[in-house]
Amino acid sequence: MKKVFSSLFATLVAVFAFSATAKTIFVIESYHEDYPWVKEYRKGLEHTLGSEHELVYFEMDTKRLADSDFTQRAAEAWAELVSVSPDFVIVADDNALELLAPKLNTLDQGYVFLGINGNPRHYGVNLSRNSGGVLERPEIRASIAQLQEVSPFNKVLIISEKSTTSDTILKYMLGGEIRSSIANVQVDFLEVKHFEDWKNLVMSADDSGYDAIFVGLYHALKDSSEQPVNGNDVIQWTSQNATTPLFALYDYAIGPDKALGGLVLSGYDQGVKAGQLTTNYFEGVKNAPLPVSTKNVAFIFSKTQMEKWQLNIPEHLRTKVQWVD
Known part of the structure; x- marks a missing residue:
């Protein structure tokens, strides 16, 4: 009987301790739950914070909504934040941060951001307060330079959706130039709004002299009726119909x-780092600005696609590669 009582007492103590230390963290997401990037950083957040704190998510869904709806959706996100009254806030990706940074700066507590391509200060983030986070900057220049060793090329096409995020990547990673020269390779960065235009670019790439295609963002593509196109349909169609080797900027x-592979960003890594910054805040780093961390990238490849294109990883890079199949 004493053992049963002791076990019950220990359980109650553990529950009380959790409730006393657990925090409510409100996560404002620019996109939607089914977006692969969101799934990945959520796993990172849950891994770092989920066992000790409550994570409440608000999806702004800006990949699928019209631009004209963004402001209203941001107002709804703020209203929900006020209603939840969380202990801390995490903001995911550029659209949410740009729309909400001025209001977030009025919070008594700090906040963390992740997945940011632009300059947080340009969105109104006050980095002198308790705010900071993780930048998302695709390593385009390093990708072009290093992946030539996998598939030699002189001219490549980077194809991406037409969106604020793609515009920001072009601005910060390629200086706003749609045509660049990187490691003696001509690099064209083209943005399209509709899937039909995407298809035309992919199918004409070989005739246009491109030796490879790099896939950027594609979950905001629309069909002829201005409805969102399923992202899996886009990348699978692209893989099936590309006439030149297909690389990617995201895992x-x-x-x-x-796609066959690339030097890519990981959403999971972004979530873990944002979670670590949040933990630091809870552990007492409340009166100093949180650091702005840069991203990690990794060599990730598919054996199936490498065999399809009859390509091989150079020996000196093999120990760095992570295989997805």
């Missing part, structure tokens, strides 16, 4: 029926 675009 979720790589797989047996997707």
Whole structure:
């Protein structure tokens, strides 16, 4: 009987301790739950914070909504934040941060951001307060330079959706130039709004002299009726119909029926780092600005796609590669 009582007492103490230390963290997401990038950083947040704190998510869904709806959606996100009254806030990706930074700066507590391509200060973030986070900057220049060793090329096409995020990537990673020269390679960065235009670019790439295609963002593409196109449909169609080797800038675009590989960003890594910054805040770093961390990138490849294109990883790079199949 004493053992049963002791066990019950220990359980109650543990529950009380959790409730006393657990915090409510409100996560404002620019996009939607089914977006692979969101799934990945959520796993990172849950891994770092989920066992000790409550994570409440608000999806702004700006990949699928019209631009004219963004302001209203931001107002709804703020209203929900006020209603939840969280202990801390995490903001994911550029659209949410740009729309809400001025209001976030009025919070008594700090906040953390992740997945930011632009300059947080240009969105109104006050980095002298308790705010900071993780930047998302695709390593375009390093990708072009290093992936030539996998598939030699002189002219490549980077194709991406027409969106604020793509515009920001072009601005910060390529100086706003749609045509650049990187490691003696001509690099064209083209943005399209509709899937039909995307298809035309992919199917004409070989005739246009491109030796490879790099896939950027594609979950905001629309069909002829201005409805969102499923992202899996886009990348699988692209993989099936590309006439030149297909690389990617993000890990979720790589797989047996997707792109063959790349030097890519990881949403999971972004979530883990944002979670670590949040933990630091809870552990007492409340009166000093949180650091702005840069991203990690990794060599990720698909064996199936490498065999399809009859390509090989150079020996000196093999120990760095992570295989998805």
